[in-house]
Amino acid sequence: MLQWIRSLVYILQATIAMPVIGLVFAPWAMFSKTGAYTACKTYAAWCMWSARWLIGLRCEVRGEVPQGEVLVAAKHQSFLDIMMIFHALPRAKFIMKREILWTPVIGQYTKRMQMIAVDRGKRGKAISKMMEDVNAGRIEPGQIVIYPQGTRVAPGAHVGYKVGTAVLYGQLEQPCIPVATNAGYFWPRRGLFRRPGLAVVEFLPPIAPGLTKDAFMKQLEQTVETASNALLHEGGWRPDA
Template identity: 40%
Template sequence: MLVLRSTVFQILFYSVTLVQMLLYLPVLLLPRKWGWWIPHVWSKSLILLMKYVAGLSVEIRGRENLPSVGYIAAMKHQSAWETVGLIPLFPRPAFILKRELNWLPFFGWYTMKFDQIPINRGKRSEALAAMMEAAREKIADKRQILIFPEGTRRPAGSEPKYKFGIAHLYKNLECPVVPIAHNAGVYWPRASFMVHPGTVIVEILPPIQPGLEAQELYDKMIDEIETSSNRLIEEARSASKPSPVLKGIPVSTGA
């Protein structure tokens, strides 16, 4: 049954995405402000598919911690889930993503229309300067910069490997950083076709206000995200039918 449900979900995931990208193409000709509903409708439709096809629900904690000003959302990266499932939290999100995604047919048109932040990994110094300028514009416009500080997905419960770039952003932009923890990797593991039933728990932690030194922000962010994510993994063990993925994750005692 798990294989069947996961297969049906994966097929519908990509099919619904393609259909919506084609269906909404005329909106790309309109001013951007009239199209912000598109990423939210897309995300919410996939969240419904996860719930009713794959049996994977979501619980959000701490919505009150999201500021009304521009800020950086620093998100734990365990799964494909958070690249989709967290979007409804943000009115006008701006992902920091590799430049090559802008070149993809259809998908790239949407990333450019909604003014995401591409980065050229081949030219590090130029890329950082361009990213900083684009990020500064987004913060001034009270948008939300979405970043996965680990850079790539890490298996749930594995040793964290955070990049220092977010600390430079924080210091230069002088804006809040909102740490966001979750346990999605317990249910939709990194690089896995299988989606296990259960409830992803997301915890939005209190914003870290500007004013800290870069290293202080970096250490505090890692501690808070990892402590919370590890606690949420342990909370998943107490479910009536724990995900089998948990068998391969050592019991955590903290960050």
């Protein structure tokens, strides 16, 4: 019961903090992408810091965080892993569902940072639009972050990896950095309860450019799933829990 109360208090203060931080940084963010990035990184830092003190959830980033232009293909279990990845990367450019553009505060900031919005209901067109945005040079240099499964996936659930990641990998001809996480065990994709423990985002060794589509997809899925499952077990998750 105490952890439930702490979880609700945490969610309430984090919900209030979002518009407050958004408004404080708005004048800077209106004229500068750096201002928009700083605002969002400040919010992510606040959420991670307050999680430690209010719900006993610590956040840790492992591995070598990429600094240059790379493709980042990440496991997605929770809003927490988004914040951890965004905070860690110097200039993250997320490929996200278009509906987020209309979310209060978040939508305005994602537009300002020129995140890549795609329509998940039109798969072929979504991939084409994603490719066009990269090719046209409208996206400034940075780390392009894509979720190969296309959605949040609960621990233990299986969702296939989508071909869009391989298409982007082939076009960019850049290293791909796989990313594993166990964040979904502590911060579920649905519900209000937050578990105490250690949430980890781990940047794994890069996959060099030049692989065939099938070889790349196989290596990516095996790498990310194996590392994510190891992190889940380290955090205390069990398949029958």
